[in-house]
Amino acid sequence: MHIAICAKQTPSTTAVLAVEDGKVTWSDPGGSPDIANPWDEYAIEEAIRLKEKHGGKVTAISMGPEEAREALKTAIAMGCDEAVLVSDEAMKGSDTLATSYVLAKAIEKLGDVDLVIFGRQAVDGDTGQTSMQVARRLGWTPLSFVVAVDEVDAEGGTVTVTRAIEAGRQKVKGPLPAALSVLKEINEPRYPSFKGIRQATKYMRRSLPIWATADLEADSSKIGAAGSRVRWLQVYALPPKEGECTMIEADSPEAAAAELVDKLLEEKVL
Amino acid sequence: MGFQLSEEQQMFRSAVRALAEKELKPRAREIDESAEFPVDLIPKMAEMGLLSMAIPEECDGADVGAISIAIAIEEIGRVCGSTGLSVAAHTSLGCFPLARWGTPEQKGRWLPLLGSGASMGALCLTEPGAGSDLRGVKARGVRDRGDWVISGTKAWITNASLAKVLVVYLQTDPEAGKRGYSMLLVETDRPGVTIHPKEKKMGVRGSPTHQVSFDDVRVPAENLLGEEGRGLQQTLETLDGGRIGIGALAVGIAQGALEEAVTYARERTAFGRPVADFQAIQWMLADAETEIEAARLLVRRAAWLKEHGQRFTREAAMAKLYASEMAERVTRNAIQILGSYGYSSEYPVERMYRDARLMTIGEGTSEVQRLVIARQVLKRY
Ligand SMILES: Cc1cc2nc3c(=O)[nH]c(=O)nc-3n(C[C@H](O)[C@H](O)[C@H](O)COP(=O)(O)OP(=O)(O)OC[C@H]3O[C@@H](n4cnc5c(N)ncnc54)[C@H](O)[C@@H]3O)c2cc1C
Ligand SMILES: Cc1cc2nc3c(=O)[nH]c(=O)nc-3n(C[C@H](O)[C@H](O)[C@H](O)COP(=O)(O)OP(=O)(O)OC[C@H]3O[C@@H](n4cnc5c(N)ncnc54)[C@H](O)[C@@H]3O)c2cc1C
Numbered sequence: 199m200h201i202a203i204c205a206k207q208t209p210s211t212t213a214v215l216a217v218e219d220g221k222v223t224w225s226d227p228g229g230s231p232d233i234a235n236p237w238d239e240y241a242i243e244e245a246i247r248l249k250e251k252h253g254g255k256v257t258a259i260s261m262g263p264e265e266a267r268e269a270l271k272t273a274i275a276m277g278c279d280e281a282v283l284v285s286d287e288a289m290k291g292s293d294t295l296a297t298s299y300v301l302a303k304a305i306e307k308l309g310d311v312d313l314v315i316f317g318r319q320a321v322d323g324d325t326g327q328t329s330m331q332v333a334r335r336l337g338w339t340p341l342s343f344v345v346a347v348d349e350v351d352a353e354g355g356t357v358t359v360t361r362a363i364e365a366g367r368q369k370v371k372g373p374l375p376a377a378l379s380v381l382k383e384i385n386e387p388r389y390p391s392f393k394g395i396r397q398a399t400k401y402m403r404r405s406l407p408i409w410a411t412a413d414l415e416a417d418s419s420k421i422g423a424a425g426s427r428v429r430w431l432q433v434y435a436l437p438p439k440e441g442e443c444t445m446i447e448a449d450s451p452e453a454a455a456a457e458l459v460d461k462l463l464e465e466k467v468l
Numbered sequence: 469m470g471f472q473l474s475e476e477q478q479m480f481r482s483a484v485r486a487l488a489e490k491e492l493k494p495r496a497r498e499i500d501e502s503a504e505f506p507v508d509l510i511p512k513m514a515e516m517g518l519l520s521m522a523i524p525e526e527c528d529g530a531d532v533g534a535i536s537i538a539i540a541i542e543e544i545g546r547v548c549g550s551t552g553l554s555v556a557a558h559t560s561l562g563c564f565p566l567a568r569w570g571t572p573e574q575k576g577r578w579l580p581l582l583g584s585g586a587s588m589g590a591l592c593l594t595e596p597g598a599g600s601d602l603r604g605v606k607a608r609g610v611r612d613r614g615d616w617v618i619s620g621t622k623a624w625i626t627n628a629s630l631a632k633v634l635v636v637y638l639q640t641d642p643e644a645g646k647r648g649y650s651m652l653l654v655e656t657d658r659p660g661v662t663i664h665p666k667e668k669k670m671g672v673r674g675s676p677t678h679q680v681s682f683d684d685v686r687v688p689a690e691n692l693l694g695e696e697g698r699g700l701q702q703t704l705e706t707l708d709g710g711r712i713g714i715g716a717l718a719v720g721i722a723q724g725a726l727e728e729a730v731t732y733a734r735e736r737t738a739f740g741r742p743v744a745d746f747q748a749i750q751w752m753l754a755d756a757e758t759e760i761e762a763a764r765l766l767v768r769r770a771a772w773l774k775e776h777g778q779r780f781t782r783e784a785a786m787a788k789l790y791a792s793e794m795a796e797r798v799t800r801n802a803i804q805i806l807g808s809y810g811y812s813s814e815y816p817v818e819r820m821y822r823d824a825r826l827m828t829i830g831e832g833t834s835e836v837q838r839l840v841i842a843r844q845v846l847k848r849y
Contacts (some may be wrong), residue, residue, distance in 0.1 A: 383804065392518075392521070394475055395483065399475050402475075
């Protein structure tokens with residue numbers, strides 16, 4: 199079985215973001231400012247577990263600038279067999295519509311993929327759209343919000359999963375190939391091992407293929423800003439939260455509580 | 469000259485930090501209070517390679533090199549001194565001598581067990597009557613019809629209760645002076661081996677420390693580790709590496725304490741402003757940051773020398789001496805910055821202070837480090 203995962207490099211969850219003249223920058227004094235999107239680690243883990251159970255291989259795909267390799271490095275370090283960076287100047291400014299087109303093209307180029315797994319959403323873009331858009335573009339079974347992969351029957355060409363829905367859980371079976379987006383409940387991602395890390399840094403230096411628009415035989419009007427329907431009109435930092443602390447002094451807890459309620463009503467909190 | 473960690477080292481550091489933050493930090497207080505080593509985490513640490521850092525790849529080890537070992541121990545120490553000490557002892561005192569002097573059979577038999585954490589590594593040097601004075605040990609190994617018969621008592625042995633095999637330093641020939649000592653491997657299930665109850669300690673309470681007695685324990689000749697008569701030299705070489713580990717652990721503990729102190733100093737107000745605004749507090753923070761950085765550089769340089777096959781006895785002693793005394797100051801000041809809360813077990817800095825206190829004693833006291841350094845100084849100039 200050939201499983202693909204899509205993973206995005208994002209700012210670390212502890213990064214400090216700044217916006218200046220509409221440009222976003224970030225840094226992280228505690229470590230690496232860029233990481234693999236945390237949700238995607240669950241996708242990677244699930245793919246590796248399926249491979250360990252059914253055999254085959256796992257290929258990680260990421261779209262991003264040339265230097266955006268954290269997601270792929272993590273994927274290899276955790277145990278993915280191969281990785282592909284999809285990168286081209288022309289892909290700059292992609293919204294999810296353009297991103298999903300490029301990712302679908304890359305999956306097609308891999309050729310024999312049975313299952314592609316996504317994280318639920320990216321911690322920066324946060325739309326949660328990309329996975330299902332890719333499913334739609336490929337015409338594959340879309341299975342979102344998956345909390346368990348119950349069965350993969352490669353022979354019979356079906357996959358059975360449990361999805362989280364508002365009212366509870368839903369067990370569904372569909373034909374392969376399929377595209378899954380997974381929730382954190384699905385597993386506990388392993389830590390990259392030191393051997394994996396060694397392999398990953400070697401792989402990034404020596405073997406990482408980089409596919410550009412031409413390699414994908416993609417339609418250049420559908421990628422990057424040209425292929426996007428969303429424009430960033432304005433980017434600004436949230437105003438800093440301001441607050442002040444008032445101590446309520448009263449003779450008894452009851453009196454203090456009453457005073458607190460009055461204040462909350464006054465501020466229209468209640 | 470380069471001060472950058474390699475890409476691989478940086479990634480390893482992030483991975484160890486992730487494990488430490490998620491698995492160890494939330495439990496560090498309980499590990500200290502219960503004085504129980506978190507044995508349930510052994511498989512996770514092993515899978516990552518944290519228990520095979522000093523085991524060669526051909527024995528299925530991660531063989532990460534001295535710098536990465538220092539990085540990993542620092543990261544673990546930053547959140548949990550107890551786990552840091554046990555991993556440091558496992559790596560530098562347990563795995564290292566086996567990997568360095570083991571025969572192919574010894575390595576094949578024991579290193580996979582150590583790397584998987586099925587056995588934690590332990591080295592028995594100290595005795596109730598002799599610590600710093602390695603030539604003062606009384607435990608004996610005597611040849612008897614092709615076997616060795618071991619008798620004596622070792623004290624303060626880290627990880628002994630988690631070990632399936634001990635590396636034991638013994639006097640094997642009282643007539644031979646410096647060449648009268650050897651290392652023997654002793655399986656803990658041999659008749660005559662007794663691992664006594666855990667010592668009750670001030671700090672690093674979750675790292676199990678035991679007295680071990682050997683009552684005419686018989687082991688076969690093939691349990692000799694390294695060369696007969698070379699035990700003292702082998703021990704000194706082992707301790708050189710171990711000191712880098714203790715230095716790294718001290719840096720980690722101090723780093724953890726500094727981070728706690730900064731967070732607290734920003735939040736706590738006195739006289740209408742955060743205590744971090746007071747210069748007296750800022751000076752303590754500035755000194756801590758500076759001294760931690762200095763210690764880290766000493767540790768990393770000693771590790772770099774080791775990794776590059778150069779002599780590092782002097783550098784390891786300096787790193788251990790400075791880092792351990794620095795950690796005591798930094799954790800002491802962290803308590804000062806937190807005031808009464810610093811003195812309370814509700815906050816981690818008092819634990820860090822107690823943990824740091826060991827660092828100037830274990831694997832050679834500060835006095836012994838100064839002795840080692842002074843010897844080198846007098847030779848040098
Ligand atoms: C006008 C505009 C300009 C933009 N310019 C850029 C730009 O120049 N460079 C840039 O990187 N982003 C850019 N973005 C952001 C980018 O479009 C989105 O991040 C991307 O389309 C994914 O959307 P999302 O982050 O909401 O991911 P989601 O849909 O929330 O992600 C769901 C899952 O899809 C997968 N996934 C998402 N993105 C990728 C990816 N890139 N590679 C592999 N897998 C992925 C992951 O598995 C992820 O968990 C821009 C967005 C807009 C609107
Ligand atoms: C938590 C813990 C874990 C330990 N783990 C291990 C372990 O795994 N394996 C192991 O073998 N040991 C272990 N030890 C023992 C430790 O290595 C010794 O305690 C240490 O080497 C000091 O020996 P000592 O306690 O016998 O002190 P002593 O050697 O009796 O020293 C007493 C005092 O005299 C000073 N002193 C001694 N000689 C000199 C000198 N020549 N010049 C100046 N001052 C001197 C010392 O610095 C010290 O201040 C551990 C100890 C502790 C507390």
